[in-house]
Amino acid sequence: MRPLRALCGTAALALALPVLSPGQAAAAVPAFSVYLQNYATGLNAAAAGGTVAAHNPKGNEDHQQWVPVAVDGGHQLRNADQSNVCLGRNGTSAVTAGCGSAGTTWTITAGADGTWTVGVPGASQYLTGSGSDAAAVQLGSGGDLARWYLTPVAHATAPMPSADTRRLDQVTFLTTHNAYANGADGNFASFPVSLFPNQNLGINRQLNDGVRAFMLDDYAVSGRAVLCHNSCDGVSNPVPLATDLQRMVDFLKARPGQFVTVFLEDYAPSDVLKSSLASVSGLNDVLYRPDQEGVAVKGWPTMADLAARGKQLLIFSDRTRSADIGAGWATRDTFGVLYQREWTVENYWSMGGGIGSSDWSCYSRWGTGRPLTVDSAAFHPLFVMNHFRDYPIGSTIETDNGKLLNRAQNFCTPAARKKPNYLAVDRYEVGSPSPLSTVGTLNTYVLAPGQ
Incomplete structure (x- = not known):
């Protein structure tokens, strides 16, 4: 990972350049470093x-950062970290070329x-x-694949809204990966x-320390959902979900007023999961059902509203609705477990092996279709x-x-064009700054609206 210049504090971010928000198109082409990010796939155009x-x-x-520069007849897109390298064309192929070459002028139009x-x-x-080829960047006709975000490399921020007006989708929560695999509560x-x-x-x-979201792997054993890693074979007395x-x-x-999210890596049949949830005293009192409140149409409620209603x-499941229907099972949302892919986006889970170099790229766990x-x-x-x-290796973590x-801030926020709502880590109590401190920083601001 190449270090970025200091943009980690909110004061520095407040001086950063603005983000283009959904539904708004700036009249002028940005004159600062951007990612040329495909609307349909979420992938970035890279000089290669x-x-x-x-x-x-x-x-x-x-080499994914570009600076639009006004020239006679339009704009050039100059690579931000390679001298005199511009986005160009050769027939129907996208190429890089010297910025004085023919074919490096483009008409950039807001849509x-x-x-x-x-x-x-x-x-x-x-x-x-x-x-047909997700890696291809080329010349062609219009359509969604010809739509691009000019995503700022550095996003502008605004202060976090007041406690009575901030929405669920504006808040960041500390999340523990494989929260049950802790060596303290039982065998996993x-x-x-x-x-x-x-x-x-x-x-x-974890709850007392400020963790507010938990990733759990549930399997069916003897008619109930239990928590195991990889499988329950050979696991004596796993913790029941x-x-x-x-x-x-x-x-x-x-x-009252605290909020928790559960992410299930879900291997249990729906009837087993339903039965296990039914055994939890008071669950329905606190269970939040956005699917019954029109959230997918009108947006998320405020945290204050959720607190007032208790x-x-x-609870999310990583299974799909179609998989459950295909298996002949009841859909999980009939008993309050939502299909995560309908409500969230999530980056691919692995940064690499337990030791050695890491991969900081941020892209969808579910592919270019979402x-x-x-x-x-x-x-x-x-x-x-x-x-x-x-693999969880202490010094690496x-x-x-x-x-x-x-x-x-510098990799995943621009990749998603949104601030993370859940930061999922191993061994949340280690690191400097700590993950809890990082969550605190992210909860001081929201991304600013469009220019």
Whole structure:
């Protein structure tokens, strides 16, 4: 990871350049560094050895930053970290060329929902992605693949709204990856996976320390949902899902106004999951049901509204509606578990192995069919940002957690065009600054509206 110049504090961010918000298109082409980000796929145009290709967003590590510069007849897009390198064209291919070369002038035109077209002057040809090759950047006709965001490299911010007006989608929550795999509450895996807990502390301690979202893997064993890592084979006495949910419900009932989210990596049949949830005393009192309140049409409520109504717990499953229907199971939202892909976006979970170099690119866990940039004027999907590796190694986790703020602000926020709502980490209590401190920083601001 190449370090970025200091943009980690909110004071520095307040001086940063503005973000284009959904539903707004600036009249003037930006004159600052941007990512040329495809509307349909969420991938960025990157200068790649003489060509231009669509790559996973990767901050300043992959020649993905461009500066629009006004020239006679239109604009050039100059690569921000390569001298005299511009976005150009050769036939129907997108290439890089010297900025004085023919074919490096473009007509950049504002379109709907904060998008732009990058066209050939005097022709009906546009820079476009490809429906058959996700890595291709080429020239073609119009359509969604020819729509691009000019996403600022540095986003402007505004102060976090007051406690009585801030919405759920404006807040960031500390999230524990494999929260149950902690070595404190009970068995979670067979040997040797059991030697590598993702967390050091139990669920009650996590709640008391400020963790407000929990990633749990549930499997069906003897008719009930239990928590195991990879599988429950060879795991003696795994913790029942209902046990950890009861801990959360009891915590919430004792602390009105607090809010918790559960993310299930969900391997249990829906009837087993339903039965396990039904055994949790008081669950329905605090369970929040955005699907019954029109949130997908009118947007998220304020935190104050949720607190006033005692709606304090949101549960997501990573299964799909179609998979449950195909299996002949009841859909999970009939008993209050929402299908995560309908309500959130989430980056790919792995930053690499447990040791060695890390991959900071930020791209959708669910592929280009649901990019991180999915958004609308009415409804903003919640953004789950994963920041952990394949294997939990203590020294690596401590280093990675100390870099969480940098990655959240300078890599993943521009990749998603939204601030993370959930920061998921291993061993949340280690790192400097700590993950909890990073969450505190993110909760001092929201992204500013469009220019």
